[in-house]
Amino acid sequence: MNVDQLTNAYCHFFDDDAFFETDRPGFRRRVINGDRLQLCFWRIAGGAAGSFLHRHDGVEQLGIIVRGALDFRIGDPDDETRTVLRPGDVYLAPERIWHGDSIFIGDDEYGECWILDVFAPPRDDLTPAEDAGPRADAGAEPS
Amino acid sequence: MNVDQLTNAYCHFFDDDAFFETDRPGFRRRVINGDRLQLCFWRIAGGAAGSFLHRHDGVEQLGIIVRGALDFRIGDPDDETRTVLRPGDVYLAPERIWHGDSIFIGDDEYGECWILDVFAPPRDDLTPAEDAGPRADAGAEPS
Numbered sequence: 001m002n003v004d005q006l007t008n009a010y011c012h013f014f015d016d017d018a019f020f021e022t023d024r025p026g027f028r029r030r031v032i033n034g035d036r037l038q039l040c041f042w043r044i045a046g047g048a049a050g051s052f053l054h055r056h057d058g059v060e061q062l063g064i065i066v067r068g069a070l071d072f073r074i075g076d077p078d079d080e081t082r083t084v085l086r087p088g089d090v091y092l093a094p095e096r097i098w099h100g101d102s103i104f105i106g107d108d109e110y111g112e113c114w115i116l117d118v119f120a121p122p123r124d125d126l127t128p129a130e131d132a133g134p135r136a137d138a139g140a141e142p143s
Numbered sequence: 144m145n146v147d148q149l150t151n152a153y154c155h156f157f158d159d160d161a162f163f164e165t166d167r168p169g170f171r172r173r174v175i176n177g178d179r180l181q182l183c184f185w186r187i188a189g190g191a192a193g194s195f196l197h198r199h200d201g202v203e204q205l206g207i208i209v210r211g212a213l214d215f216r217i218g219d220p221d222d223e224t225r226t227v228l229r230p231g232d233v234y235l236a237p238e239r240i241w242h243g244d245s246i247f248i249g250d251d252e253y254g255e256c257w258i259l260d261v262f263a264p265p266r267d268d269l270t271p272a273e274d275a276g277p278r279a280d281a282g283a284e285p286s
Binding site (some may be wrong): 008009010011012013014032035036037039060064066067074075081083085087088089090091092093094095096099103114116118120121128 | 153
């Protein structure tokens, strides 16, 4: 637990204690709702499987790689070109833009890929776990 | 120039070539507009001065530290408590929440603090430089 987290309600961390397991092995996450923004922090075990190409109606998505790497596809679903994003790299998916088919590459320290997904507006199907129990939001697709 | 940038319109990088100087010495930035999200990438020289406490009407702001550290204040403007955020740490400022009075701490590799600010909705006073000339958006306040 980062001590700063105790002192300021506006600051958030990739903090172990706050993450919840999902139904999908290797995928842990944490959802925080703002007014116009929704944050979905992912800690994903390197090599965790099951990502598929998907898109969102009426929701714009930003993804920021924080640790490890994301090897994925975005854009034309018939184009099999892959892109590898590393820490600090970003993708911005307008609504209905296909993305996914992801390979998650772990970092040296944790063997994990850390990604912050940001949705605008907040998605109704993603609920902060502290509001709804740890498995309430177990079904969503990472990056 | 990261070669991936040439191949995918949806992916963005903290890439030297794409950054513009601002009127404030030590502050370089790059603005990308989405439909609901606006990305403002900052590369700030360690120790760069001039940050002041500020807030935004009608705009929610997310800040993500990518390199270096941000030593700043957020919340009650009369509370002088400071918080230090490091790579992967995040702050989420609802509209009209005071933040700033920042000290920017450079990383070992570039001597810079890299921050991605995200605004929703996009601010009219921040214009992508490629649309409006490199100094069109020179006046905004980082983090």
